[in-house]
Amino acid sequence: MEECKKNQNGNGKKEIGGRNYLNKNCWLVKNLNYAPYKRCQYCEFKFHHCLFLQYQVISLILLALSFTLFLIFEKGLSTLTIIVVFSLIIVYGYFFNSSTEKIIKSNFILKKTEDALKDLTDNLEDKVRDQTKDIQEKGRYLQELLNIKSDFLRVVNHQLNTPISVVMGAFSMMDEKIWDPDKSMEAIKAGFERITQTVQDFWDAYELEGEKMEMKPDQTDISAIVKKLIPEKQKMPLAMQRKLTISANKPSFKIPIVWCDGKKITHVISNLLDNAIYYTEQGGVTVSYQLVDGKYFKIDITDTGAGISAEDRKILFQKFSRGRGASSLRPDGSGLGLYISKKIVEGNNGEMTCTSKGVDKGSTFSFTVPIYQNQQSGASTESMIKKDKIVIFEKNNP
Amino acid sequence: MEKEITKIIRSNKGLILFVEDEKNLVDIYHDYFETNGYDFLSTKDIGQALQITEFEQPDIVLLDIIIPKEERGIINLMAEQGYDYLEAVKKNPKTKDIPIIAFTNLDTVQDRRKSEAMGATAYIFKRDCSPKEVLNMVAKIIERQREKKS
Numbered sequence: 059m060e061e062c063k064k065n066q067n068g069n070g071k072k073e074i075g076g077r078n079y080l081n082k083n084c085w086l087v088k089n090l091n092y093a094p095y096k097r098c099q100y101c102e103f104k105f106h107h108c109l110f111l112q113y114q115v116i117s118l119i120l121l122a123l124s125f126t127l128f129l130i131f132e133k134g135l136s137t138l139t140i141i142v143v144f145s146l147i148i149v150y151g152y153f154f155n156s157s158t159e160k161i162i163k164s165n166f167i168l169k170k171t172e173d174a175l176k177d178l179t180d181n182l183e184d185k186v187r188d189q190t191k192d193i194q195e196k197g198r199y200l201q202e203l204l205n206i207k208s209d210f211l212r213v214v215n216h217q218l219n220t221p222i223s224v225v226m227g228a229f230s231m232m233d234e235k236i237w238d239p240d241k242s243m244e245a246i247k248a249g250f251e252r253i254t255q256t257v258q259d260f261w262d263a264y265e266l267e268g269e270k271m272e273m274k275p276d277q278t279d280i281s282a283i284v285k286k287l288i289p290e291k292q293k294m295p296l297a298m299q300r301k302l303t304i305s306a307n308k309p310s311f312k313i314p315i316v317w318c319d320g321k322k323i324t325h326v327i328s329n330l331l332d333n334a335i336y337y338t339e340q341g342g343v344t345v346s347y348q349l350v351d352g353k354y355f356k357i358d359i360t361d362t363g364a365g366i367s368a369e370d371r372k373i374l375f376q377k378f379s380r381g382r383g384a385s386s387l388r389p390d391g392s393g394l395g396l397y398i399s400k401k402i403v404e405g406n407n408g409e410m411t412c413t414s415k416g417v418d419k420g421s422t423f424s425f426t427v428p429i430y431q432n433q434q435s436g437a438s439t440e441s442m443i444k445k446d447k448i449v450i451f452e453k454n455n456p
Numbered sequence: 457m458e459k460e461i462t463k464i465i466r467s468n469k470g471l472i473l474f475v476e477d478e479k480n481l482v483d484i485y486h487d488y489f490e491t492n493g494y495d496f497l498s499t500k501d502i503g504q505a506l507q508i509t510e511f512e513q514p515d516i517v518l519l520d521i522i523i524p525k526e527e528r529g530i531i532n533l534m535a536e537q538g539y540d541y542l543e544a545v546k547k548n549p550k551t552k553d554i555p556i557i558a559f560t561n562l563d564t565v566q567d568r569r570k571s572e573a574m575g576a577t578a579y580i581f582k583r584d585c586s587p588k589e590v591l592n593m594v595a596k597i598i599e600r601q602r603e604k605k606s
Contacts, residue, residue, distance in 0.1 A: 215561075215562065219563075220561050222583050223481065223582040224478065224480040226583065227481060230588065231488065236491050237487065
């Protein structure tokens with residue numbers, strides 16, 4: 059048994075056809091512990107099936123028979139007869155020996171070829187099956203992509219046609235003097251703003267999906283961006299109408315310079331402030347800052363608005379989704395704002411999260427950006443941060 | 457809206473139900489139809505729309521197809537709730553004869569065929585129709601419907 063294992067494991071040398079092969083089926087080879095003839099290394103037969111053994115037995119019978127015949131008919135054995143008989147047996151034996159060698163060897167080669175062929179056929183079937191499966195999977199994947207693409211176009215089509223029909227309708231109302239120009243202009247303006255935003259959103263989403271959006275990180279002062287955005291947001295009609303307070307908390311630490319694409323991050327903060335304003339009917343919106351591990355700067359945008367259920371938080375950053383009740387508060391969003399913001403933050407090696415104590419209890423949208431490290435050059439800072447695990451914040455989670 | 461639902465006195469021009477989620481469009485069509493002497497009700501809630509259809513028996517329904525719907529906490533912006541409404545109206549013997557115009561911002565052959573197959577009287581691509589054209593079509597259909605009845 060052990061020998062058998064060795065045969066299999068030994069790197070081919072102890073296998074049939076190899077130099078060190080011993081036919082364990084053969085009583086003779088087994089007892090001798092070596093192969094007496096070259097052909098034995100190709101043989102798997104038992105000893106009593108050995109062709110050469112059979113020849114030897116037949117030779118002995120023929121020898122006995124011929125001597126007996128000579129004794130009967132010639133009444134004796136001449137030296138010549140003995141020489142002739144032995145010579146015949148030797149010559150016959152020589153040829154038989156070499157042909158046996160050939161027979162066994164070719165038998166072995168045939169068997170080996172058959173095995174290889176069988177192996178190949180089996181493998182080929184497996185390979186074909188695997189590749190067919192692979193092709194089918196790829197086909198399904200492509201079909202899925204095509205479906206997503208046509209769905210996407212359907213959404214684009216609808217989301218753009220809607221504000222266009224509002225604009226056209228408002229023009230008609232003005233034209234037919236049902237609405238005064240001021241009222242029409244208001245609707246037209248809102249319609250165009252929505253068209254612009256939707257086109258921008260879809261383009262951003264398209265670029266982000268294909269990872270085509272290029273981030274141009276630089277040393278950025280987030281607090282300056284916030285300071286610039288707050289007065290703009292305070293002037294929003296909705297914020298004025300609801301008398302919302304929009305402010306930034308001054309932190310106890312020195313606000314660090316961060317490493318990110320300032321323009322894109324401005325878009326993120328603006329989007330988060332817009333959302334906070336839209337979903338807050340009374341109270342206000344506060345921007346506050348935190349430091350995380352001395353490596354990241356965290357920006358929290360907290361509102362006193364509609365809040366978000368735990369269930370909604372899971373789907374918040376998906377495309378074309380909005381939280382519960384959101385459609386009644388802000389029916390004209392493209393459904394892409396948060397998705398785009400999250401992608402931008404991630405593109406700047408940060409993380410975006412949302413926490414809320416529940417429905418009607420306000421919510422906090424937070425994101426992180428890496429702090430600019432003085433001693434490092436821009437490129438190496440970026441690569442260093444990429445390797446780091448981004449921390450996930452759940453501190454404010456109820 | 458509640459106030460409008462309970463409106464009892466009707467003009468003879470006809471009562472229009474507008475099933476639509478886009479507030480600006482509702483404003484436009486509401487003012488347009490009322491200025492032209494029609495009664496006008498609107499809602500974006502399919503359940504409410506079905507109730508109005510059954511109890512108020514509008515002369516015609518302008519039906520938006522894509523109406524956002526909440527599904528397991530997610531607002532599906534492209535929910536085709538209009539088709540759900542259409543199916544329910546055509547199933548109900550009390551409402552099945554009310555003409556319905558599919559009034560949508562999707563202009564695809566599939567949507568046109570689907571609306572037709574489900575029993576919509578007409579299909580209007582919102583973007584390309586002015587309120588005037590919509591009103592003309594509505595007036596024509598109401599007239600035809602009234603002739604049929606008498």
